[in-house]
Amino acid sequence: MITINLRESLIDLLRIIASVDEQLNYEKRVPIENVLDELICGWFDDLYNPNTTLFETAFNSQERRELDRFNYFFEKYVESIPDSPKLIDLQTSDEWKKIQSLANDTINKCGWDE
Secondary structure, three states: OOHHHHHHHHHHHHHHHHOHHHHHHHHHHOOOOOHHHHHHHHHHHHHOOOOOHHHHHHOOHHHHHHHHHHHHHHHHHHOOOOOOOOHHHHHOOHHHHHHHHHHHHHHHHHOOOO
16 A cells, blocks of 8 residues: 555545444445444554554654544444444444544544545
């Protein structure tokens, strides 16, 4: 993966996490059984790798700090989210609402709010 692709992919994923509408669109576009599992995998397994040269090149120091902060709380709250394949169950979870709010904060602080 090249720097620009990592940057765009991670920001896009963060926008999906932050938005109910984007989650619904994602569910329609990507025929998967469990949106939460896909978002978690996308973040923790595929895109958020802060100790790599690619990651350090893709994001400036302020952006990396904000992403680190988001990751800390995402890890903290994700285990408490009800494990359900239904998107509505995810979106009504208090823990998911906290994660969405933190994702929005990260997007705003990094200036990625288009």
